[in-house]
Amino acid sequence: MSAVLVIVGAGPRGTGVLERIAANAPELLPPDRPLHIHLVDPHPPGGGRIWRHEQSPLLRMNSMAEDVTMFTDERSTIDGPVRPGPSLAEWAADPRAFAPYREAADPEVRAELRTLAPTDFPTRRAQSAYLDWVFRRAVADLPPHVTVTVHRDTAHRVEGPADGPQRVHLTDRVLTADHVVLTLGHLDSAPDPRYAADTAFAARHGRLHLPPAYSADAAAELDRVAPGEHTVLRGFGLAFVDLVSLLTEGRGGRFEPDGAGGLRYLPSGREPVLHVGSRRGVPYHSKTDYRLQGPRPPLPRYFDAVAVDALLDRPGPLELRRDAWPLMAKDIGFGHYHELFHAHPERTALPWPEFLAGYDAHVWASPELRALVERAVPDPADRLDLERLDFPLAGLELGSAEELQRHLRRYITEDADRRADPAHSADLGAFLALLSLFGQLPRLLGSDRLTARSVAEEVDEWFFGYFSYLASGPPGFRLRQLLALSEAGVVRFLGAGVRVERDEATGTWRASGATVPGHTVTATALVEAYLPKHALARTRDPLLRDLHRSGRITEEVVADPDYTHRSGLLTIRPGDSRVLDPALGDGPDGGAHPRRTALGPHTSLRAAAAFARPRTDSPGFRQNDAAARALLCALARTDAAVAA
Known part of the structure; x- marks a missing residue:
């Protein structure tokens, strides 16, 4: 048997x-x-x-x-x-x-x-x-x-x-x-109940609303988006990248070199007009297309088995941001600065052993650690600012939609250039350190020690989203394509803090963002550009x-x-x-x-x-x-x- x-x-x-x-x-x-x-x-x-x-x-x-x-x-x-x-x-x-x-x-x-x-x-x-x-x-x-x-x-x-x-x-x-x-x-x-109102609105007015779907499965549904139709894409991550490819190249458009190192988009005439916004208002950081220039950092250094044991031995409930994130962030910083000091020492002002001794001694985000980094890394562009990376448009208010388009094109160009340049390989060091956190993170998450609110808001909502934004973005050429689509007017940016409201009188959606106060666009289709959960x-x-x-x-x-x-x-x-x-x-x-x-x-x-x-x-x-x-x-x- x-x-x-x-x-x-x-x-x-x-x-x-x-x-x-x-x-x-x-x-x-x-x-x-x-x-x-x-x-x-x-x-x-x-x-x-x-x-x-x-x-x-x-x-x-x-x-x-x-x-x-x-x-x-x-x-x-x-x-x-x-x-x-x-x-x-x-x-x-x-x-x-x-x-x-x-x-x-x-x-x-x-x-x-x-x-x-x-x-x-x-x-x-x-x-x-x-x-x-x-x-x-x-x-x-x-x-x-x-x-x-x-x-x-x-x-x-x-x-x-x-x-x-x-x-x-x-x-x-x-x-x-x-x-x-x-x-x-x-x-x-079945779609999350929060999408039900938009689905019902679309049905009442003969409009199109697509809830989150995997890209390979969404292709047929996208045929319902008409050429030239003003369409809001809510979400700026990997699902957005795939959907835009299907709605542009997938409809016969093509990219060609523009003679200046970038791309030009040649429309087919079948594309919709895509208005995109999200909570952050910027696309995921692209993946680097180079290797480390220095030796591989020994990771993890701070969020290792011993550190997690110590966390679990503490009395009382734990919170990810308060108790674990300082160690996790410090590891990301270690990966970043290890690569900077070993691969690009000319951009540092202290010997690595001296910097590391100080880095080991101070807690993450402390004034002492900040002062050490400022003394050791003269150029602010070489310093790691995880909080600023999280919300790069925070507090920014621009006067017009066109000013926003220009600002986002500059931001995307700088990000694509940086991720393609081995001179900034410290970014890859940070990326590898971020990946190393998953060696011990399951132990913490499976321990039943985190508060329920921390699991909901800090783990499931914030951390995994932040991880995807920093470490799971598209290839760099996708950002070049996005720039070309923006220049061609096929893609229009809405900025951060996007809001989409239903207008029953006109049967349209009105979308706005916090980056350009008072600016709204009107659309007859709404696509949730997120991967389904x-x-x-x-x-x-x-x-x-x-x-x-x-x-x-x-x-x-x-x-x-x-x-x-x-x-x-x-x-x-x-x-x-x-x-x-x-x-x-x-x-x-x-x-x-x-x-x-x-x-x-x-x-x-x-x-x-x-x-x-x-x-x-x-x-x-x-x-x-x-x-x-x-x-x-x-x-x-x-x-x-x-x-x-």
Whole structure:
């Protein structure tokens, strides 16, 4: 009799768990204990829904090819074996060198892979090809007593007792399993209630309102935006970048060099007029397209395991901004100044050891630390100001909309120039330090020590948004394109503190920003240019919806006497990622279902929504490895459910 495992979701997370099963099975699953794995996903395995090949070739990753990997390496701190593998760049350089080889079916993808440089930002279709290969390698690496069946189908329901077989209902068959893993990836929900008024307004007046959606799924809806239609895009992040590409190049426009190092946009005449604004009023900072110029900084230095232990040993509740952020920010500053002093010492006025001794001695944002930085770093442009970076338009009031366009074009030009210039590689040092925070952040977030208000306002709302704004922006060429679109009048900036109001008399939206008091624009379409945020209570995933309605899973609720925060995330147990089932009560396992596991962005184990960078000890790899080992140990001792 074979043990049976059903993995629901075959995108990058499901593929990553499969890779860790392949790595750990020789140690934890004896050859006389066969295992059959059913992998369920309506989309192709590897890429899954978000990274499927069937999407516009205009859509790109926001990471360089050399910064994307699906494999553990020598810096991975995992209990299971390290199984190195190529980054996207290494694989693309010679796909034939990596078994099992299969030529990409799309000739455009094949052509892209042949010329892809390590510092290029690949199309998402190129990443889809890489993920397809990673999946096939994971299957090939399974020991002979572990086999896989792929079901291009949707899982609608899972049922079964905690101490017995689980039945997973697909469209036209039922799979019986010893254990079920939910690696469902990025999911959709019914729109947040705060969008209901605009949706109803659009319906009453025959207008268009698009709630948040993933870019590959929004393409068809964008056809409803008419050429020349004045359209407000509320949001200035990655979703905005994709939507603008689809509404401009995707409609036949094109960019060409302007002869002065920039770009000129040649409209097709089918573009709408796009008015964009957000809370900050500026686009996400673009990714750098260079490498560190100095030695890699030893990170983290301040927000490390010892520091988090000390935080957790403190009596009383914790707050992220008050208790943890000073250490986190100091690490970001350390990464910044380590690179500045080592790669550009001519722009510093103190020896590095002397600066570091003072930096170690003073707390973040203290007058003493500020004075040290001013003494050691003469040019203010070389100093790190995290607060100013957060809201660059704060307090700025301009006299006209045209003055705002000019101001934003200068800001974007300076940002794009800086991010393309290795002379400012200290920015990359800060970026790497910011990434390093995720090594210990899950421990703090999973400790139940943060106040409910801090989790809601400082973690879920502020920190993850700030991280995306600083570290998860678009490739630099997207900002050059944005400048060209602004010069062509296709994109118009609204500024910070954007407000969108409904005008029932005219059936139009009126949008304004705080940067130009009194200035408003009128639009007949409103697009929420945000990535959707999954909420369990409104999920559109049929399996989660059924489990939630039957009371077998629970939304994470963080509560204390002063505040209650409903995060929308599926509650899991840290450590082994077992699903918490309210029906199991508060038994010895804390209500953790012994036969159901969940991993990914829809769960309460928060992480950066990004692929792992090589040699960064990715928390995602650690979670995948821990979950895979727990699964294999359980399957090795569970009475088999069915024969494979």
